[in-house]
Amino acid sequence: MRWLGAALVVVAAATMIAGVADLPVHGTPDAPIHRHVGAHYLEHGVAETGMRNMVTAVLLVYRGFDTFLEVVVIFTALVAVLALPRGAAESGPARVVSTAGSTGATASDTDAVGTQRADVPVSPVVFFVVRLIAPFIAIFALASLYRGHITPGGGFQSAAIFGALFIALALVFGRERVARLVPVPARVWLQAVGPVLFALVAFVGWCLTGAFLGYPAEAAAHAVREAMVVTLEVGIAVGGAVILAQLFMVMEG
Amino acid sequence: MVLFGLDLDYAACVVLFCLGLYMLVAKSNLLKKVLGLNVMETAVFAFIVTAGMVEGGDPPTLGSGTSPPYASPIPHAMVLTGIVVAVSVTAVALALIAQIHAHYGTIEVDELKELP
Amino acid sequence: MSVPWATPLPLATLLPWLVVLPLVGAALVPIVAVGRPRRAGRFTLLVVLLTVAVAAGLVWHLHVMGPFSVSLGGWAAPYGIELRFDRFGAWTLPLAGLFAFVVPFSWRYLDGTLPPERWAVFYALLLLNLGGLLGFSVTGDLFNLFVAMEVVSLSSYALVAVAGRGVAAWAALKYLLLGAVSSLLVLFAVGLLFTLTGSLNLLDVTIRLAAGGPSPAATLALASLVVAFMVKAALFPLHVWLPDAHAIAPSPVSAVLSGLVVKVGIVGLLRVLQLAAGSGVPLEVFSQVLMLLGAVAIVMGAFLAIFQDDIKLMLAYSTISNIGYIVLGLGLASPFALIGGSVHVFNHALIKVTLFLAAGSIIHQTGFRTLSDLRGVARVMPQTSAAMAIGAVSIVGLPPTAGFVCKWYIALGAFEAGQSGYGFALVFGALFIFVYYVRMLNAFYFQQPVRPEVAAAREPPWSMRGPVLVLAALCLIMGILGGIPLAFVEPAVTDLLLSMGR
Secondary structure (H helix, E strand, C coil): CHHHHHHHHHHHHHHHHHHHCCCCCCECCCCHHHCCHHHHHHHHHHHHHCCCEHHHHHHHHHCHHHHHHHHHHHHHHHHHHHHCCCHHHHHCCCCCCCCHHHHCCCHHHHHHCCCCCCCCCCCHHHHHHHHHHHHHHHHHHHHHHHCCCCCCCCHHHHHHHHHHHHHHHHHHHCHHHHHCCCCHHHHHHHHHHHHHHHHHHHHHHHHHHCCCCCCCCCHHHHHHHHHHHHHHHHHHHHHHHHHHHHHHHHCCC | CEECCEEHHHHHHHHHHHHHHHHHHHCCEHHHHHHHHHHHHHHHHHHHHHHHCECCCECCECCCCCCCCECCHHHHHHHHHHHHHHHHHHHHHHHHHHHHHHHHCCCEHHHHHHCC | CCCCCCCCCCHHHHHHHHHHHHHHHHHHHHHHCCCCHHHHHHHHHHHHHHHHHHHHHHHHHHHHHCCEEEEHHHCCCCCCCEEEECHHHHHHHHHHHHHHHHHHHHHHHHHHHCCHHHHHHHHHHHHHHHHHHHHHHHECEHHHHHHHHHHHHHHHHHHHHCCCCHHHHHHHHHHHHHHHHHHHHHHHHHHHHHHHHCCCEHHHHHHHHHHHCCCHHHHHHHHHHHHHHHHHHCCCCCCCCHHHHHHHCCHHHHHHHHHHHCHHHHHHHHHHHHHHCCCCCCHHHHHHHHHHHHHHHHHHHHHHHHCCCEHHHHHHHHHHHHHHHHHHHHHHCCHHHHHHHHHHHHHHHHHHHHHHHHHHHHHHHHCCCECCCCCCHHHHCHHHHHHHHHHHHHHHCCCCCHHHHHHHHHHHHHHHCCCHHHHHHHHHHHHHHHHHHHHHHHHHHCCCCCCHHHHCCCCCCHHHHHHHHHHHHHHHHHHHCCHHHHHHHHHHHHHHHHHCCC
């Protein structure tokens, strides 16, 4: 298998390099990639969207449908993980593999699989540092969300930071305590926030401008545009954060 | 950086992609396969972002102390979406590996193939 | 601000909602089903029916006004994302329609297969799958294509493993690893094409590639796309993930996977053909490769199906064989072949869903999956067996069923293009297919039951039986009413061939 893999990889590398060698050298400002659509966004983006961060403008305004599908993808991941059977009780009896050397699968390991594992003991240094920094991480995530249309940042970034914060807290404080941050009855609602808010904002845009996810273009409608963008960002951030937190909580073993 | 007419940054992305592919194909441990997949994904993202950069350019956040030339914003948006997709695929893969482990007690392909 | 309700609502602007409805529905299913799991199935059917209604409206608009496109957000392509509803887009109506049969079938089927806590997420996954398939079919943007494909793929991986134990997870993981590599190839190709042309809109990229002339980078991008879609379509030799995944999945899922999700690969290959047209990339090489692989798939899939005892494995290999037919039609690229291939996309979907749902009924009622165990089942389950017989006859391609039209067209196309060798491969394949379905029908009808559970089985409840019987009737009718899909496909194919310069 290794030789087959190596041969496949060499062939793939050769073909790909041969093709890629034909591309214009990266970084040249007059390559096709920087003209046409990209140039249009950089030139007219601020005027057309009211945002200074062109990446967020592309994500939420010009290519908002892609972002909607992206939110749906991460939701799909959560639903997929929730749908799969969890733990040894549902997956059937765990079979102990006799060649214990390679996997180290001893009887105690397979017994532990599927049962709630006791959290790993944490050193006091880690405990202290995480407790100290946690609020600042949260503020940073919020700032990332708030400033997302001006500086680098935005919904997904903030969702990722919140998610990472959640995981750090769970590792330090234990899962049961931290799981209460996302109360069980609220989970089905919060995880749906991303796609649903997106569809709502798109619907509002449709009513206002006749185009799906259309932003009203008049200068007087500036507040409406801001509101739509903020709603989308918050939806992405909250939905994404809850989904990441749930993914961590759900996966066992 | 161009060496012998070959754009080294692009070539590095291709090499990384192929290293990830080798990990995916040749390693027997399922987790390592998933890691190989992640390396491949990173390579493609690096390729896309590299393609969008401009020599001496600034990030495409206009007005906050940046000046033209700007890097193209579209590759950044593509990669952001791509990262979310990669995370989702990894999550599902890990859940499947957990299910396999719960049932078989192993995540080595060699041993899985021998089981009835 | 223009308010659309003051003027008659242009039907075309419903196009994005075709995709958004099932996706938002999926997000709402877990909420709706809190505490009452059965509500999940009913709500899902409601969402699917709404989607079918929207699709019907759009197809009617297509029929009356011709192909149309919608620029999302009001940003004209290529600065925004464009959704295009051309004549191939009429495929979305049967796509959604078939889901409308699969969902009620699942209501009782899930009783023994999944614990009630997981019903809501199962239906959510089905809706996500539907939304992704619709998004993939109507988008005119390369990157949108990628993300929609990922929605379909992720939900498919999970649906394969949802009801099983380690075996199902292992099949799903193999599917995932191969599928994720193919998705990466698509992303890589999209990145290459964007670097070459500066645009992500399919039409725009086609024009710019054609203007740029032949280049190794463009060839690499198109080759990556072809390989990626070969994996998705399970075309030989990248078909290895399909038999296990489709056989192990719960039957409604197998129906969706074999009937609809593999067509993602076909639609993808079609998009590649459209992209490559006029770009200077040698199409002949692609066509030859597709024809050869298609022919091998036809014969190999059918041959391997003969030796399968498990009916779902047999049906899975049959899918591989039929994908070979469609790809052969694509590769021949002559008018008859393309028409036959495109209509077969629809016909195979209908027939495979029928067969898998009928097989699922039999498995659910008897508890057995293999031909040797299921002998004589036609005596106790006459209606379901009749449905399977109709499906078998359709897929073998006997007139006047639906399958006959497509295979006849593809064979004609082969001889018309001067590739008679492929025509014979087609005939051989048909013979093999005939053999294994005869095997199956012989076991069901003409042999004595060996298992007491089979002898004691009864027909399934109506929520399972009804969809199967209606689908079987449709298989019969579509043979007679074959003109309807043809009316959409023929102009689409003519346009495609024109754009390809033939």
